[in-house]
Amino acid sequence: MGETIVVGMADMKMCRVPDQITTLGLGSCIGLVLYEPRTHISALLHIMLPDSTTIKDNSNVAKFADTAIAKILQDFKKCGISPFMLNAKMAGGAKMFAFNNNDVFSVGKKNADAIKAILSRERIKLIAEDCGGNYGRTVVFSPEDFSFTIKSIGKQPVVI
Amino acid sequence: MATTKPDEYSDMYFDVLREISNIGTGNATSALSMLMDIDVDIDIPVTETVDFDSMAGILGGKEELAVAVLIGLSGDIDGMMMFLLDKHSADRIINGVQGKPEAGDISEYSEMDMSAMTEVGNILTGSYLAAISKYTGLTIVASVPQVAVDMAGAILDIPVSIYGSISDSVLLVQSKITNQYLSSEGYFLLIPTLESVDKLYKLLS
Numbered sequence: 001m002g003e004t005i006v007v008g009m010a011d012m013k014m015c016r017v018p019d020q021i022t023t024l025g026l027g028s029c030i031g032l033v034l035y036e037p038r039t040h041i042s043a044l045l046h047i048m049l050p051d052s053t054t055i056k057d058n059s060n061v062a063k064f065a066d067t068a069i070a071k072i073l074q075d076f077k078k079c080g081i082s083p084f085m086l087n088a089k090m091a092g093g094a095k096m097f098a099f100n101n102n103d104v105f106s107v108g109k110k111n112a113d114a115i116k117a118i119l120s121r122e123r124i125k126l127i128a129e130d131c132g133g134n135y136g137r138t139v140v141f142s143p144e145d146f147s148f149t150i151k152s153i154g155k156q157p158v159v160i
Numbered sequence: 161m162a163t164t165k166p167d168e169y170s171d172m173y174f175d176v177l178r179e180i181s182n183i184g185t186g187n188a189t190s191a192l193s194m195l196m197d198i199d200v201d202i203d204i205p206v207t208e209t210v211d212f213d214s215m216a217g218i219l220g221g222k223e224e225l226a227v228a229v230l231i232g233l234s235g236d237i238d239g240m241m242m243f244l245l246d247k248h249s250a251d252r253i254i255n256g257v258q259g260k261p262e263a264g265d266i267s268e269y270s271e272m273d274m275s276a277m278t279e280v281g282n283i284l285t286g287s288y289l290a291a292i293s294k295y296t297g298l299t300i301v302a303s304v305p306q307v308a309v310d311m312a313g314a315i316l317d318i319p320v321s322i323y324g325s326i327s328d329s330v331l332l333v334q335s336k337i338t339n340q341y342l343s344s345e346g347y348f349l350l351i352p353t354l355e356s357v358d359k360l361y362k363l364l365s
Contacts, residue, residue: 008213009313009320010328025222025313028321048317048324055325063324096318097230097306107321136314138223153225153310 004140005044007031010063012045012072015143022140026092028108030065030131031139032115033089033148034072034124036081042143043072049107050114065114073122083122089148089160090115091139093131108132128160178207180360181333181350183295184288188348191287195257195280211329212320218332218347219246222313229281230318232303233289236359239352241289241302242319243281247309249345253280274307281305288348296363319349 002018009029015021021044023031035042045068049055052064061067073083093108112131119126130137130150138151150158216222227250229243245253248265254276255263266273282305289300308315316330323330333348352360 010212010324025216025311025316027310027314027317029317048321060328063328094314096308096310096315099230099232099303099306105318108317134308136311138311 007044007046009046010048010060012043012062012068014072014075015042015044015141016040017144020140020142022138024138026137026139027094027096028092028111030090030092030108030111030115031137032069033139033141034076034086035088035141035143035146036076036079036085037087037146038085039079039081040143040146041076041079041081042141042146043075044139044141045069045072047111047115050110065111065118069115069118069122083124086122086124087146088119088124088126089128089141089146090126091130091137091148091150091160094133094135094137096134096136098134130158130160175361178331180292180295181207181331181348184291184350185333185348187291188284188288191283192253192280195283206334207331208334209329209331212316212324215316215320215330215332216312218334219244219312222311224312225309226312226315227277228308228315229278229285229305230308231281231285231305233300233352233356234303235301236298237300237352237356239322239350239356240318241285241351242349243284243346244315244349245346246312250277250309253277253346269309278305278307281307284346285348288350296360298359298363319351322351322353 005013005015005019005021007013007023017040023044023046030047032045032047033042047065047068048063050065052067061071093112095105095108097105099105135152140149148160219226225247227245227247231241233239233241251266254273255261257276257280289302293300319330
């Protein structure tokens with residue numbers, strides 16, 4: 001049994017067998033897993049906002065969908081892995097409060113949409129997702145069998 | 161404000177928030193004391209900036225159950241305001257306002273409990289905003305409150321996604337009330353839009 005690597009908020013890390021990788025308490029943020037099925041080399045990203053280009057301080061690349069994915073694709077390239085070889089799974093993007101009139105409350109959906117657009121552009125296959133709803137999620141990915149387990153309060157864990 | 165550098169900007173943002181938060185919190189905690197009809201001691205509020213990743217730690221960790229009351233702000237200030245507390249503290253307050261301060265932890269909130277929490281949040285944020293409004297002369301309109309009970313990390317995604325555009329930390333105002341039955345720590349997060357902070361800054365300086 002390997003270790004469990006923890007990814008913080010607006011953070012990303014690579015992971016290999018036999019370790020697992022997790023990020024805790026996703027609300028509107030999204031946990032995006034990218035993995036290469038042959039080598040099992042994987043990464044988990046905790047993405048907070050959809051787009052770095054509209055933001056004044058965008059120095060933390062891991063915060064935004066566009067810059068975070070661009071950075072991790074570079075890291076995969078260093079391992080000899082091109083984007084089209086990758087599969088993806090994602091979870092999160094919830095709407096934690098039932099307000100309708102404020103843009104901020106749809107940031108979860110915007111995050112999901114932005115990530116999907118980038119995955120499609122990079123020809124990365126989105127294998128499974130568990131996004132939306134009004135509840136928080138903790139996710140754990142196992143590079144060994146590519147299982148992505150999603151835990152929420154008062155719910156049975158979901159594996160995608 | 162396009163010419164302002166990010167770090168100057170966030171310094172200014174936090175200064176403005178700290179100033180008006182101190183005004184609001186005192187008023188809000190005395191409202192809570194009156195609401196619960198018990199003598200409570202109110203500590204001087206502590207204002208601190210906390211980085212995103214350690215913020216949930218204040219409530220016991222990202223997966224700890226937390227309770228948040230959120231209201232939207234409009235009028236002269238756009239944005240939102242959150243009253244946030246750990247589940248244990250929320251249980252104390254919910255029991256307290258329902259006249260059973262000795263009751264223990266609540267396993268699952270009933271409709272009545274949720275309604276009590278909403279009302280507490282409403283009164284607290286209302287008196288907080290009234291103080292700010294009186295001090296600045298600005299009109300602040302509060303929306304109907306929404307309550308969420310979930311993992312601390314997930315709830316905090318809302319303030320974080322707003323502060324996230326200018327900074328990697330959030331301004332928390334901690335207020336602590338204690339009496340013989342309870343020791344409740346609650347946090348106020350005032351989250352104006354960047355444009356509203358400009359307005360506040362001009363008013364205060």
